[in-house]
Amino acid sequence: MPRLHLAFEGIDGSGLTTHSRLLVERLSKRGYRSFYSKEPTNGPIGRLIRELLASRDEPDHVMMALLFAADRRWNYYSSPNSIRGMLERGYIVVSDRYKYSSIAYQGAFAGIDWVWSINSRVPHSDAIIYIDVPVDVALRRVRERARNGAVIEAYEERAYLEKIKEAYEEVLERAANEGIIVKRVPMVESGRERPIEDVADEVFDFALSLVERI
16 A cells, blocks of 8 residues: 655645545545544644634744644654554555644744754655645635634734745745655636635645555
8 A cells, every 4th residue: 555645735724624634535435545634633732732823812933833843743653643653554644734834834933944943853745735825815714714613813814824825935945855746736726716626636636646656
């Protein structure tokens, strides 16, 4: 069975959870053993991170970067369904955010080099699937979620997301230079949002092309 780790990345409101779950579902239907992983986790550090994000207080970017790095290492090596364990069992692991989120989100304010460094104790993913969405569209989606009862978190504001989106460009370029496959998937074409099915098809075709290389 293939061992493959795919990381979904993008700013808040880009549909990472929708598309990472859809990919796991479609791979499973094709007969591949697939596992969904989400960060922050539901572990002890992840729960603290979620509490801090939900408080809407001004983030301490250094503290948040350290917490995310610790939660990520727990998720990769120590959690009951660790990423390493699932890969060793022959699963395709699909991460709904991985270390590149921290490098963009906290690195935009605390320094990309430093956040990259503190996340170096977990391996790179094999590929990054970057869902590229304009900030205006992302913010509208965040507001729609809030109307349906979701909590607006600390980084879900225009000033933050604009800077984070800019940081992602540097992170993705650096990742590509280190040999990580980077797939950009635009959420908007010709000024219109693409249907979920259209985006999901593109993501699935890309993932399948990687699986077939193994």
